[in-house]
Amino acid sequence: MPGEDKIKKIIDNSGIKNLKIYHDADMRKLFTFRINAIIPFLVIPENAEALVSLTACLLDNNIEYFIIGGGSNSLINDLNKNIVIIKLGRLFDSIDFKEEGSIECGAAYNMARFVTECYKESYNFAFLAGIPGTLGGAVAGNSGTKFSSICEFVDRIECLKIKSNHVVKEEHKLRKNDFGYRFLNIENLLAITKIYLKKERAEKELVFNEILERIKYKKASQPLNKFTAGCFFKNPLNSNKTAAELIDSLDLKGFQYGGAAVSKKHANFIENFKDASSMDIYNLSRIIAGMVKDNFNIELENEVKIVGF
Numbered sequence: 001m002p003g004e005d006k007i008k009k010i011i012d013n014s015g016i017k018n019l020k021i022y023h024d025a026d027m028r029k030l031f032t033f034r035i036n037a038i039i040p041f042l043v044i045p046e047n048a049e050a051l052v053s054l055t056a057c058l059l060d061n062n063i064e065y066f067i068i069g070g071g072s073n074s075l076i077n078d079l080n081k082n083i084v085i086i087k088l089g090r091l092f093d094s095i096d097f098k099e100e101g102s103i104e105c106g107a108a109y110n111m112a113r114f115v116t117e118c119y120k121e122s123y124n125f126a127f128l129a130g131i132p133g134t135l136g137g138a139v140a141g142n143s144g145t146k147f148s149s150i151c152e153f154v155d156r157i158e159c160l161k162i163k164s165n166h167v168v169k170e171e172h173k174l175r176k177n178d179f180g181y182r183f184l185n186i187e188n189l190l191a192i193t194k195i196y197l198k199k200e201r202a203e204k205e206l207v208f209n210e211i212l213e214r215i216k217y218k219k220a221s222q223p224l225n226k227f228t229a230g231c232f233f234k235n236p237l238n239s240n241k242t243a244a245e246l247i248d249s250l251d252l253k254g255f256q257y258g259g260a261a262v263s264k265k266h267a268n269f270i271e272n273f274k275d276a277s278s279m280d281i282y283n284l285s286r287i288i289a290g291m292v293k294d295n296f297n298i299e300l301e302n303e304v305k306i307v308g309f
């Protein structure tokens with residue numbers, strides 16, 4: 001794998017059009033954990049062609065990369081200087097209400113705006129209210145609640161895949177076994193660029209009230225005003241307790257490691273309460289997972305995507 005200097009040369013000399021390149025980007029602006037550190041490479045492809053050329057170039061040169069949306073479910077190791085962060089540009093940030101029941105949405109479209117725009121058109125996505133990030137990030141992790149998740153409403157995605165060593169753009173029709181509880185698993189998928197959703201219209205007032213209810217519930221139960229990335233662990237499928245209940249039963253609320261702490265409000269949230277480094281958060285997550293394993297013999301799986309550790 002090439003080192004930082006070589007990566008810089010490759011990206012700077014790639015000649016890819018419609019590609020914005022930033023060196024030493026501020027992580028606080030990219031990830032909701034708001035870690036005060038620098039990312040050596042942030043690249044923003046402005047259209048699908050630039051994204052195809054970029055991913056092909058990175059794959060050809062064996063350079064690790066990570067695509068982000070709102071960075072609200074990701075933890076990247078800032079000490080690892082050999083990762084290129086890709087964030088989709090403005091052209092991936094659109095929504096279109098097509099014929100009855102069909103919605104087309106760019107992968108970089110903001111989730112809160114999505115819920116609101118859908119409400120205006122009488123589509124009920126209230127279960128997503130209060131979840132930060134982008135539609136692409138949500139589909140990539142099948143975000144939602146215990147009642148509903150986004151992929152249930154996705155008909156197909158426009159995406160990049162790797163096929164016979166080439167990056168190709170294609171549409172993929174979602175099948176039931178492509179997704180499950182907080183995962184999407186499509187072979188050779190590199191990036192999602194657009195999402196085609198199907199949904200029946202609902203009573204507008206009902207949608208409005210459900211959005212309010214959902215936000216009220218989240219405000220009451222989750223530390224929405226702190227620097228977190230949502231639930232850190234998935235709920236274990238082999239337990240009748242949630243990850244939060246297991247962690248709470250070990251009296252870990254408020255437990256600190258460096259600048260990171262288990263939220264006092266919701267035991268499955270890790271907060272950056274005071275200048276936490278990526279490593280603080282990562283180490284705290286390992287301590288929690290280790291204690292749950294030792295005490296309950298349950299392996300907690302990360303819901304937050306961990307990169308570069």
Ligand SMILES: Cc1cc2nc3c(=O)[nH]c(=O)nc-3n(C[C@H](O)[C@H](O)[C@H](O)COP(=O)(O)OP(=O)(O)OC[C@H]3O[C@@H](n4cnc5c(N)ncnc54)[C@H](O)[C@@H]3O)c2cc1C
Pocket residue numbers: 032066067068069070071072073074088107108130131132133134135136137138139140141142143144145190191192193222223224228229230231305
């Ligand atoms: C306060 C708070 C509350 C939350 N509540 C919930 C909740 O109730 N339910 C829930 O499910 N989640 C919740 N989350 C987690 C998070 O907001 C969601 O998972 C969200 O959908 C992630 O979107 P994002 O764009 O920020 O993803 P990112 O963190 O940017 O990325 C997440 C993953 O998606 C991949 N990805 C992103 N964009 C693309 C793309 N275009 N193509 C391919 N892969 C891509 C990334 O590589 C990464 O693996 C919460 C987070 C916070 C901070």
